[in-house]
Amino acid sequence: MAIFKKETTAPVVVPQHIAIIMDGNGRWAKKRGLPRTAGHKKGANNFRTIADYMNKIGVKYMTFYAFSTENWKRSQDEIETIMNLFQDYLVEALERFHETDMRLVFIGDRSVLKPELVALMDKIETISKDNKGAVVNLAINYGGRQEVVAACKKIAQQVKEGTVNPEDISEDMLSDNIFTAGQPDPDLIIRPSGEFRLSNFLIWQSAYSEFWFDNVLWPDFSVKDLDRAIQDYSKRQRRFGGVK
Ligand code: FPP
Numbered sequence: 001m002a003i004f005k006k007e008t009t010a011p012v013v014v015p016q017h018i019a020i021i022m023d024g025n026g027r028w029a030k031k032r033g034l035p036r037t038a039g040h041k042k043g044a045n046n047f048r049t050i051a052d053y054m055n056k057i058g059v060k061y062m063t064f065y066a067f068s069t070e071n072w073k074r075s076q077d078e079i080e081t082i083m084n085l086f087q088d089y090l091v092e093a094l095e096r097f098h099e100t101d102m103r104l105v106f107i108g109d110r111s112v113l114k115p116e117l118v119a120l121m122d123k124i125e126t127i128s129k130d131n132k133g134a135v136v137n138l139a140i141n142y143g144g145r146q147e148v149v150a151a152c153k154k155i156a157q158q159v160k161e162g163t164v165n166p167e168d169i170s171e172d173m174l175s176d177n178i179f180t181a182g183q184p185d186p187d188l189i190i191r192p193s194g195e196f197r198l199s200n201f202l203i204w205q206s207a208y209s210e211f212w213f214d215n216v217l218w219p220d221f222s223v224k225d226l227d228r229a230i231q232d233y234s235k236r237q238r239r240f241g242g243v244k
Pocket residue numbers: 022023024025026027028040043044047064065066067068071082085086089138
């Protein structure tokens with residue numbers, strides 16, 4: 001979709017799906033002599049700001065990497081703080097889901113999360129499922145490789161039961177068996193904080209994604225930084241392996 005934004009003169013193409021790796025909370029806090037948990041609190045507030053802004057400008061799908069399957073290696077205090085931030089947000093989302101009109105979806109393995117948190121996740125997913133605003137995927141205890149392995153197991157089970165023929169296994173079938181089934185792949189993946197890697201995020205879905213890396217740490221990543229990423233994305237020519 002090409003639109004004119006008021007503050008710019010160039011037309012910008014708003015990506016249909018933007019995915020963000022919210023990195024740099026710890027360094028943000030360290031720079032200020034604060035505990036890492038202070039960085040996560042600031043990062044969680046920034047998630048609210050950026051998600052609301054993307055919803056407002058017409059991004060239809062957004063995915064935020066909030067907690068990876070590898071993040072359990074962190075201190076108990078840090079993990080608990082992040083889980084409490086999720087909980088606070090979900091309680092708030094339950095109050096706000098009419099107003100924002102956003103639909104919340106959780107991607108990742110929730111089987112090891114606290115039952116109270118899972119109950120909130122289930123509730124907000126159900127209650128917001130008919131919302132017409134942006135779909136917000138929150139990746140919690142998410143790992144891209146685990147997601148692909150889980151999809152393979154599901155398909156293998158169908159082969160075993162005789163409902164799927166191995167020759168019929170296709171890319172679409174795999175896409176239909178991952179957490180983001182039915183959603184378009186991310187057009188733009190943003191990673192702030194100066195790191196240039198995907199860290200097991202959306203490895204299947206990112207085959208043809210565009211990337212934007214920024215040195216700004218996530219708690220400082222502003223709507224202006226996002227606008228810059230979208231403006232740059234707008235100038236790119238996506239060929240999906242073809243010729244234009
Ligand atoms: C990576 O930065 C960040 C995380 C592992 C946690 C991200 C979590 C939040 C932003 C809170 C999410 C809350 C809601 C409500 C969605 P890092 O800690 O690895 O930073 P560093 O690389 O500077 O140490």
